[in-house]
Amino acid sequence: MSTRALVTVPKFARRGEVIEIRTLIAHPMETGHRRDSDGRLIPRDILRRFVCRYDGETVFEAELHAAVAANPLIGFFTVASASGKLEFSWEGDNGFAHTESATIEVT
Amino acid sequence: MRHLLALALLAGGAAGGAEPARSGFDFMSRPLQAMQRDDTLNPGMLWVQDGLARWSQSAGTAGKSCADCHGATPDVAMRGVAARYPAWDETAGTVLNLADRIALCRRRHQHAEPWEPDSEPALGLAAAVALASRGLQVVPPADPRLDAARSAGERLWRQRIGQLDLACADCHDRLAGRRLGGSVIPPGSANGYPTYRLEWQALGSLARRIRNCMTGVRAEPLAPDSAELRALEAYLALRDRGLAMESPAVRP
Numbered sequence: 001m002s003t004r005a006l007v008t009v010p011k012f013a014r015r016g017e018v019i020e021i022r023t024l025i026a027h028p029m030e031t032g033h034r035r036d037s038d039g040r041l042i043p044r045d046i047l048r049r050f051v052c053r054y055d056g057e058t059v060f061e062a063e064l065h066a067a068v069a070a071n072p073l074i075g076f077f078t079v080a081s082a083s084g085k086l087e088f089s090w091e092g093d094n095g096f097a098h099t100e101s102a103t104i105e106v107t
Numbered sequence: 108m109r110h111l112l113a114l115a116l117l118a119g120g121a122a123g124g125a126e127p128a129r130s131g132f133d134f135m136s137r138p139l140q141a142m143q144r145d146d147t148l149n150p151g152m153l154w155v156q157d158g159l160a161r162w163s164q165s166a167g168t169a170g171k172s173c174a175d176c177h178g179a180t181p182d183v184a185m186r187g188v189a190a191r192y193p194a195w196d197e198t199a200g201t202v203l204n205l206a207d208r209i210a211l212c213r214r215r216h217q218h219a220e221p222w223e224p225d226s227e228p229a230l231g232l233a234a235a236v237a238l239a240s241r242g243l244q245v246v247p248p249a250d251p252r253l254d255a256a257r258s259a260g261e262r263l264w265r266q267r268i269g270q271l272d273l274a275c276a277d278c279h280d281r282l283a284g285r286r287l288g289g290s291v292i293p294p295g296s297a298n299g300y301p302t303y304r305l306e307w308q309a310l311g312s313l314a315r316r317i318r319n320c321m322t323g324v325r326a327e328p329l330a331p332d333s334a335e336l337r338a339l340e341a342y343l344a345l346r347d348r349g350l351a352m353e354s355p356a357v358r359p
Binding site for chain 2: 004005006008022024025026028029069070071073
């Protein structure tokens, strides 16, 4: 199945306004410390990095570790500086990479 | 554990049943309630997103999608549908829950293989269809053909099972709102399925939840597609009459 992700960004904002951004992504965040029913270690499969770029400039960045729950929700605030494009990217184990984008109109 | 259970049972009040139905939502912490209320926080919406995409994908040898027959989005044609299930199906000649009905539609009209119960695509589409009924009251159909299943379901509800020798009613009727260890005992409402459980870190069906509870009392769980499980689901719907649909709900 293709990766599922939801990003919530206000469509409009006034210049200088502090806006809240929320992202949800479907990911198992398998810690690498659990064992299956046969006692074998389940290999680690987690997201490692999340970046949000606003018109190319990084405005938020996070490192994720094994203690983060599955389907992580990441919420943060930024200042609406100009109309443009927000890009969200997640990177993780096993070559996981996913990108979402949203536009915002600033008046 | 045994002592705890014994204490909890001793502390229990009179048998329930006559009071109006209550939702497990009212028994949750505020942060969890907020998580369910806000679609941007509710992880169940990830499955809904997947289900909505599948709604318009053609499948099977008939090459038809859900949208071809039922309209571009589920919110019109499927409004109120989830609130009526489990229901009697004329062609199948048995009681079906919503997931069974979707599987039947896939087989009958799309000529496609139904998905495995509780698989990601099955849960996604069920969540998208159930979302169309959010806020509507649970309305079990006034269909006498469901009566046998409903009374069989009620018997199962009151039947003590497993090594712990507990019936569903012991906890979810008599002791709802009290605690078992650190957890609040919910009233056993089924108005929010498929539900995102934090314990599962995933969306899951009512069948999975019931089987979960059966394993908890150390009984052999009913098979996911068994008539007994459908009977129990039919009784639970009756018990939930009038509650607002919450799918996809969030539970601890």
